[in-house]
Amino acid sequence: MTTKSIGVALVGCGTVGGAAAKIIVNDAREIAARTGVELQLLHIVDRSYAHADELGITEAARTSDLAVVCADPKVDVVLELVGGLTVAKSIIEQALRAGKHVVTANKALLAHHGAELLALAAENGVCIGFEASCGGGIPIIRALYDGLAANRIDAIYGIVNGTCNYILTEMIHHGADYPTALAQAQKAGLAEADPSLDVSGVDSAHKIAIMASLAFGVDVEFDSIPVAGIDSLDLKDVLYASRLGYAVKLLAIADRRENGVMLHVRPAFIAKEHPLAWVSGPFNAVSVYGSTTGHTMYYGRGAGGRPTGSAVVADIVSLGLGAIPAVYRGSPALRGATKKAQVIPVSELESRYYLRIMVADSPGALADITGIFGRYGISIASVHQDEPADSDNGGSAAPVPVVVVLHTAREQDVLAARDKINALESTAEVSSVIAIVDEHEEDLS
C-alpha cells in the first residue's frame, strides 16, 4: 500500500470551509489509512481568522495573498469556499492558471460559468471537483459521471434545497402557513435572515443547471431556466394536495427530449407513492432516470458544514488518488467541451395539472369553466367542490373553491384556458395552477 501526500490550501474559512478544514486536520490519519491519501492543510486564505481560531485550526499558514498559495509547489489543491459570483471566479481562475486543482461548493458560479471554468482547468491540465455544489453530502455528482456511466440519463427530478423542503414539511405535517413555516425555519437555523435565494427557487435552479449539464453533456444557459419558488405558495393548495394523495415539493426538473432539454424549477404535486414525496425536513433527494438502471434515488443532507465538507474532502481524496483526473480526461462535460443546450420552452411541457378556482356560487358558473377547458381540448380528470362549511340561507352567494384536476395537457394551453376563465365576467378567478409530476417512464427491456 502506498500513501500519497496532498497539499491543500483553503480559501474562505466560513461554515463549509471550517468544517472541511476540521475534517482534514482531525481525520487525516484515518483517511490516509482508508484511502492511501494523506491530506495536509498548508494555507488558509481569508480576511478574518476568527472562525479558524474558534475551531482551533492553527496548523496552516495564514495569508491574505492568494499569490503566495499559488506559488507554493507543495499545494496541489485549492479549495474555493468563498462563494458568490465575484471574487470566487478570479480565485478559481488564478489557481487553475497556476496548475492547481480546485475544489468548490459554489453552485451559483458553476451554474453561470461552469463550462468556461472546466475548460480553463482542462487547458491547464488540472480539474475542478464540485461534488459539494449539489446535494451537500450526497454523492450525486459522482453518480452522474461514474456510477451511472453505462446510462443515457433521461431525466432528473431533484429536491435540492433543504430550507424549502423544511418549510414545505412544516406546512404539510403541521398545517403551518408559509410565513409561519418560514419563521420556524429561521428559528431552527435552516433559513437565512434573507431567505430569498432559497425560497425563490434560484438556488435549486443553480443545482439543476449543474446536474443537467453533466448528465446530458450540454452547456445549460442558466438564464434559460424558468424558476418559481415556494414564497407565493398557499397553504390551501398544500392541504388539497394531501387530500388528493400528493405532496407539494419544490422540484428542480431536467428532462431530455429528442430535440433538446427542458428545465424548470417549481412547486409541484408528486404522488405519495413516489419516493421523493417522502423526503422530509431539511433532507434533499435526487431521482435520476437512466436508460439501463431505470430509477435510482440519492438521499441525504443537502446543506450544513459537515455534510458539505464531506463532499469537499471526497473530491480532494479523489484528486489525490488520480481518479478524478482519470475520469475527467475523456468526458466532454467535465472538460467544458460541450455545446450550448437546445432549450425547449416550458410552455411545451405536457403534464397533468391541478387548479384551484374561486367560483361564484351561481348557476352555470361551473359549466362556463368546463366549457373553456373543452375548447382547448383539455380533459378534466376530476372536480372537487365541498359544500360550504357555513351554508347560510342564500343571498350572499360568496365564491366557493373548486378544485379541478386535468388530464395531461400542454402548459401553454392550460395557461391560456386559465386566462379565459379569469376573463369570465366575475364568475371565476383561478387562484392556483400547479403541475402534477408523474413517475417518469422507464424502458428496461
Next chain:
Amino acid sequence: MTTKSIGVALVGCGTVGGAAAKIIVNDAREIAARTGVELQLLHIVDRSYAHADELGITEAARTSDLAVVCADPKVDVVLELVGGLTVAKSIIEQALRAGKHVVTANKALLAHHGAELLALAAENGVCIGFEASCGGGIPIIRALYDGLAANRIDAIYGIVNGTCNYILTEMIHHGADYPTALAQAQKAGLAEADPSLDVSGVDSAHKIAIMASLAFGVDVEFDSIPVAGIDSLDLKDVLYASRLGYAVKLLAIADRRENGVMLHVRPAFIAKEHPLAWVSGPFNAVSVYGSTTGHTMYYGRGAGGRPTGSAVVADIVSLGLGAIPAVYRGSPALRGATKKAQVIPVSELESRYYLRIMVADSPGALADITGIFGRYGISIASVHQDEPADSDNGGSAAPVPVVVVLHTAREQDVLAARDKINALESTAEVSSVIAIVDEHEEDLS
C-alpha cells in the same frame, strides 16, 4: 479528448451477462462519446450460445476455452457472470493470474472469498470490480469507497433483496399471507421456483458481508452472520406493525462498535418515518450512516438484467479510465489486506422489541408475563390487547393475542424472558419476537 479502447471477454451469457453484452454492443458509441472509453466485446465463453443468439449478439468470438481468452493480449477485462461458488472462483483466479481485470456480480463468492480474491488481484497488479454484487443498478459500492471517502462509516441498514421486499409489500399493502405473496412474486417473475436463497435471508447476508467488509475495512467471515428470513413471518405481525406505525422489512444490518462489528439479517420493524420503510415492491435501498455526512440513502432496482448490467459496464468504464485502479491502490479493503473482523455476537444487540404472546384469558396471566420482564430488568413501553372479536359467554377461555412493545433491552435478556414465559404453566406462548430498528444516531457537530 482521448479515447481508450477496452477489450472485454464475457464468461457466462445468462440474464446479467446477456444484458451487459447488449449494453456494450449497442451503446458502445454513446458511452465512448460520454466517457472516452470504447468498449469492445471480444469473446463470449459459455456452454451454450442460445441466449446470445436470441439477443442477436454475434460480434464476439465464441469459445468454451478460458485459456484462449486469457492468452489474448487484447482482452483487458474478464466479466465473470457465471455465479455460484464452484467454477466461478477458478475462472476469476485464472483471469487474475493472466493479468486481466475482473468484473463480477457474484455476491456469494465475494462474501465467502472476497479478501482472498482481492489480494490475488492486487498481487497481479489488477482489480476486481464488484459494483454489480450489491444493489443491482444502485452505485452503492462506489458510494462506500469513493463518495463517502471522508467518512468513518458507522452503520449500514440495507433492504437488498427485491424478492423479499416485493413479498413484504404484498403482505403490507394487500394483506396477503406469506404463501400467497410468494406465489404472487413467482407469477410476476420476481422469485425463483426455488426461492430459498432469497427468502431465507442468505442473499441479503452475502451483500451485507461485502458492504461491511468495504465500509469498515475488515474481513467479515460470512458464517459469523446470524441470518433469519421472511419465510416464517406471520401476516399477523405484519398487520400489527402497521397499526403501531411501523413497516416490516428484511433488513441487513452492519454496525460498527468500539470493540468490533455486529452484523445480522432479519425481518424487523422500522418506523414509518424512516425512508427505508417507504421502499416498496422489488426496489432496494441502502442507508449508510457516516461520521461527516450523517445519513445518506441509495435507492433503485436491486436486480434484473439491465440494472445489474449497468453496474457491470460502469466498472468496465472505470477500469478503462484507470479510476478503479487509482482508488484500489491505496485502500486496504480493496486490496484484500484487512484483518479478520472482531464479531460481536448479536445476543448483545440492544434494541427495542415487539412481542406477540398468546395469553390464556385468565386472571393473573398478564401479571405473570410482566413480572418476568421485570425480573430481567426489561421495561415495557406498551401493551395492546384487543377485546376478543367473538366474545362468547365465558367458559372456553381461548388464548388471546397480547402485543408487548419493550423499551431498549439486550437481545439475550429478551430471549431468556421469552423462554421463561413459554415455560409458564400453559398460560402463555410467545409467537413472535421482532426487533424494532430505530434511526441510527448521528453526530455532525
